[in-house]
Amino acid sequence: MRLLVLGIALLFITSAFSIELVQDMTVKKIQEGEYIGEDKDEYLFTSENVLSVKQSFLMSLVLPGLGEFYSKSYIKAAGFLAAEIGLWAGFAYYMNEYNIKEDDFKDYANLHWIDSVWLGWYDSLCALKDTNQLGIEILPDTKTQQYYEMIGKYDWFVFGWDDIISREDFDDLVMQTFELAAPLPPEEVHRVLVRDILSKLESPHRDHYTKMRKDANKQYTSAKYFLGIVVVNHLISAFDAAITAKRSNDKLYKGFTGVKEIDLNARCDIVHGLPTPKLTMTLVW
Numbered sequence: 359m360r361l362l363v364l365g366i367a368l369l370f371i372t373s374a375f376s377i378e379l380v381q382d383m384t385v386k387k388i389q390e391g392e393y394i395g396e397d398k399d400e401y402l403f404t405s406e407n408v409l410s411v412k413q414s415f416l417m418s419l420v421l422p423g424l425g426e427f428y429s430k431s432y433i434k435a436a437g438f439l440a441a442e443i444g445l446w447a448g449f450a451y452y453m454n455e456y457n458i459k460e461d462d463f464k465d466y467a468n469l470h471w472i473d474s475v476w477l478g479w480y481d482s483l484c485a486l487k488d489t490n491q492l493g494i495e496i497l498p499d500t501k502t503q504q505y506y507e508m509i510g511k512y513d514w515f516v517f518g519w520d521d522i523i524s525r526e527d528f529d530d531l532v533m534q535t536f537e538l539a540a541p542l543p544p545e546e547v548h549r550v551l552v553r554d555i556l557s558k559l560e561s562p563h564r565d566h567y568t569k570m571r572k573d574a575n576k577q578y579t580s581a582k583y584f585l586g587i588v589v590v591n592h593l594i595s596a597f598d599a600a601i602t603a604k605r606s607n608d609k610l611y612k613g614f615t616g617v618k619e620i621d622l623n624a625r626c627d628i629v630h631g632l633p634t635p636k637l638t639m640t641l642v643w
Contacts, residue, residue, distance in 0.1 A: 409603035418599035422591050425599025429606055438595040445588045452581035459574035464506060466570060470563045471509050473497075476518030479532055483547070486536055493548035510568045513552045519561040531555065 409429055418425030423439035426432075476497075484492055495512045498505045509515045516522055517532070525531070535555055539547045 409606050411600045411603045411607075414599040414603040415596045419592055419596040422595035425596065426602055429599060429602040431602045434598065434602070438591065438598070441591050442588070442595075445584050445591060449581050449584035449588065452577045452584060456574055456577035456581060459570065459577060463567060463570035463574055464501075466567055467506055467509060468501075470520050470567065471515075471518045472520055472523060473518060475523050476515060479517050479535070483535065483539060486539060487542075487544045487547060489544045492544060495548075506571070510564055510571055513556040513559075514548065516556050516559050516561060516564065519564045521563045522559055522561050531559070 414425035414428050416425075417428055418438065421439070422442045423435040423437070426435035426438060480492070480497075484490060493514055495508055495514045497508060497515070509518060522528065522531075535551050538554060539551060542550055
């Protein structure tokens with residue numbers, strides 16, 4: 359949900375800056391009047407035939423393809439709308455996959471990481487050094503995202519994994535940490551214990567858990583890419599709609615812009631296994 363809110367906020371923030379780039383000068387100049395005939399009472403064409411560049415821009419900014427539909431460019435309208443639907447479908451798919459995998463790795467951690475054992479060791483170590491806190495990695499009091507990240511990422515928490523706890527020499531390992539920590543100043547305990555003991559312990563359960571989190575994060579990253587391309591699709595469609603409306607107006611009044619042709623080519627390529635948007639624009643003067 360936070361990712362979705364972030365994407366929508368990004369869209370509207372970007373839109374606020376983008377709107378300033380499009381000025382509806384075509385309609386303004388035409389409505390000010392270009393006359394034919396000696397009596398100058400006949401318009402070259404009427405404003406009813408003119409499309410609003412700003413309106414088409416804003417319409418497609420809200421819903422890709424809507425501005426193109428307003429400009430009677432129906433094929434492009436269908437293309438942008440189909441892309442919008444497909445991108446949101448991709449975002450929903452990968453977010454659903456992430457949520458499933460997130461539940462899986464949390465369930466796995468709750469089953470195989472025994473917080474009471476780790477906390478017992480940690481509290482004893484703090485008592486030994488007469489301090490309330492040791493180390494630079496502090497376990498949250500509740501099972502937040504940070505909690506689930508830390509127990510798998512840092513060697514400091516290896517004594518919580520059940521396949522380490524079940525080792526025959528686990529009690530000896532605990533005593534070794536106490537003996538090693540005893541003569542050290544408190545600020546050195548974390549570094550030395552991790553270097554000499556904790557980082558050398560292998561836990562298949564921890565390794566599997568880390569892989570599960572990595573797989574889940576890949577789904578989350580893919581969802582972010584799709585959300586980012588949604589924003590890009592809105593912007594591309596908005597500018598394309600403005601250009602389409604302007605070109606339509608130029609057919610009524612040749613030479614207004616001095617631009618003979620403007621083409622936008624948007625596509626999505628797969629780069630390093632992730633969807634990446636690409637946009638090229640061609641101007642013919």
